[in-house]
Amino acid sequence: EPEVTQTPSHQVTQMGQEVILRCVPISNHLYFYWYRQILGQKVEFLVSFYNNEISEKSEIFDDQFSVERPDGSNFTLKIRSTKLEDSAMYFCAILGSIGEAFFGQGTRLTVV
Amino acid sequence: SQQGEEDPQALSIQEGENATMNCSYKTSINNLQWYRQNSGRGLVHLILIRSNEREKHSGRLRVTLDTSKKSSSLLITASRAADTASYFCATDDTGNQFYFGTGTSLTVIP
Numbered sequence: 528e529p530e531v532t533q534t535p536s537h538q539v540t541q542m543g544q545e546v547i548l549r550c551v552p553i554s555n556h557l558y559f560y561w562y563r564q565i566l567g568q569k570v571e572f573l574v575s576f577y578n579n580e581i582s583e584k585s586e587i588f589d590d591q592f593s594v595e596r597p598d599g600s601n602f603t604l605k606i607r608s609t610k611l612e613d614s615a616m617y618f619c620a621i622l623g624s625i626g627e628a629f630f631g632q633g634t635r636l637t638v639v
Numbered sequence: 640s641q642q643g644e645e646d647p648q649a650l651s652i653q654e655g656e657n658a659t660m661n662c663s664y665k666t667s668i669n670n671l672q673w674y675r676q677n678s679g680r681g682l683v684h685l686i687l688i689r690s691n692e693r694e695k696h697s698g699r700l701r702v703t704l705d706t707s708k709k710s711s712s713l714l715i716t717a718s719r720a721a722d723t724a725s726y727f728c729a730t731d732d733t734g735n736q737f738y739f740g741t742g743t744s745l746t747v748i749p
Contacts, residue, residue: 560737570682570727570739583736618681620737625687626670628729628737632681 533619533631540638543608548634550602550619558622561594561604562630563587563615570618576602609638643671643711643728643740651746658715660743662728663708669731671704673713676725676742685713685726720749 532551540546550559561573575582576594591607606613616633623629643664652658662671670689674682688695688704688711695702701714715722725742 562737562739569741570729572736572738575736616679620682623684626731627672627684627687629684630674630682635679 531619531621531629531631533617533634535634536632537635538637540609540636542611542638546606546609546636548604548606548617548619548636550604550631551600552602552619552621556621558582559594559596559602560620560622560628562618562620564618564633565612565615573604573617606636609636611638614638643730643738645726645728645740645743647743648741649744649746651748652718654718654720654747654749656718658718658722658745658747660713660726660745662711662713662740664711664728664730664738664740665709667732668706671702671711672729672731672737673700673702673711674727674729674739676727678724682727715745718745718747720747723747 534549557578559576562570564570572585574584574588593605596602614637616635618630618633620628620630643662646661668690670687672687673685676682686697686702688702699716704711723746725744727739727742729737729739731737
């Protein structure tokens, strides 16, 4: 099973601040995803990223969100001006060889 | 919406018993996957079943898929306390986007 590492594991930020969440897949993958899970709620799709471009994005993924793969390995999710409602677990995922998604352990973002 | 819905929302059983969780979805799928999530942790992939498959086994897990009813079930046999977690189904269409259900919270009592 491919390993996906996310950093940091927990981020506390003040409302209005920018945060960058990082994802490092151990092996080469072309397809990446970001999902989020607000406490006690379902896992929600944010964005998919294929071959260094956004493939699909949800309504949640508005202008305050952006994704990058700056150095060919790290995959980042940036939230420009955080809001209280952005508090959630954010999961990075990669697409496996048979169509399964492998998720990282998540970053818990707390906006205060 | 493609999102799956699991049933029941919560399930409590004794260790050694079997646990069955169901998932229903709304539109055509490529495949359906089941994930486990321990409290506050990441999602662990359990098993994938393709739309042309009806049943699949992996260890103590058995998954069925009925595309005519747009439903799937996950059976965990001989449950253990370590199986206590939330279980989610996830479907995808041709867009490779995964849609998760609301999950079933399973508690296995030692």
